[in-house]
Amino acid sequence: MTAMTINIKFLLWLLLLFSASFCHGSELDIQCLKSVQKSVADPNGILKSSWKLNSSGVSGYICESTGVECWSHDQNRVLSLRLSSLGLQGPFPKGLDDCTSTIALDLSGNRFSGPIPSRIAHDAPHLSYLDLSNNGFSGEIPDSIADMVYHNVLNLEHNRLDGPIPERFNALGRLTTLSVADNLLSGSIPALLRKFPASHFAGNQGLCGAPLERPSGGRRVRGGLLLLLVLYFPRWLGLSKRLRASGLRV
Template identity: 45%
Template sequence: MMVCKVFAIFFGNSLCLLLLLSSLADANQANIDCLKTFKSQVEDPNGYLSSWEFGNQTAQGFICKFSGVTCWHDDEDRVFSIMLSGYGLGGVFPQGIKLCSDLTHLDLSRNNFSGPLPSYISLYSPVITTLDLSYNSFSGEIPMLISNITFLNTLQLHHNQFTGTLPPQLGQLRRLNTFSVADNRLEGPIPKFNSASITSESFANNLNLCGKPLVSG
């Protein structure tokens, strides 16, 4: 009986370990696929992403050496941040981002991206804390569901071509302390934000935004 119990415990622990290793392998592969899809979806006229080579997938952490990519751990293919400001990249918002489920920082600023943001953008980067899409040519309305990215503390959307009104749900982002939609084509009321660091400069040079902090009283 004792032998059976020991075997059962050993078998159970081994099974848990195998499931854990399998889960980690799947997560790592998803992150690799994320960057592979990202590269295939963006325009890269200057070839800055040419260092993103995917032929050595047996070496753990190989994507962590890619230009603009940082991982949670150097020996694990889990992407922490993608920082590609000023790379001259273009195209629409790359949908491959949704495969980087552990991504916390995304900086695509000062590029040539255009078109609308995905309406379900919160499903792309659910745990992201920093999203910088400034100095591009994104257009259309700012998606309401961006307010579902509840960990956001930095949201930079200035110097684009966004139109329409600001989603009032943005005021529900309690962690948000760095925010700007200046230099767009927005109109209508400004949501109520809690952070004192969000000032009138965050809304400058739009069509017809109104309310605090642009006006007093």
């Protein structure tokens, strides 16, 4: 499949989402924002003061809310949620499955914690932009992110994520930006992702392979010892037999 074909399909997908915003009601999007607001801690009161979600029937009123971008200012249809650096806390927000036409989610620079939900691709299948950097998310990276076939930007740096980078990420052929730096990740980097700079994988002591210059220190030492055993054990065994044959103990 050529790049032009993929881009045409992406544009058609966007047009379908945009047209859907005129064909369906916006109550689900309003419910989405209510769920998000209810599920996060907002110590600075930013969402509480700016998200006025009780004006049902007023065209486009949710589009004036902090961090909410709409497909059209006269429709309550959420295009993106950009909630960066608002001091938000708690687990990953709930209710995103009701934001059915959202293509961008930015939660960076907050104090979210806990796992990234394994259902993230099911709840937000149309995301092309996901930024969860500079939080406290932990646990493994869900391999279901690979199901977000139109994903362009994925930023997970500066969290506490562990385990491997899912091998299924080799399916994310549209990725133009990726960073998982400064986590607790381990294992080898999937082949498709090796085109990104080494700095985007730095700060993970267990990660190894290209584009990093060499494996982690612990693995390199164990590998070196194994190589020495393979090379020299047969020689040592032969010398030992000859010494025993001459009456010497080894």
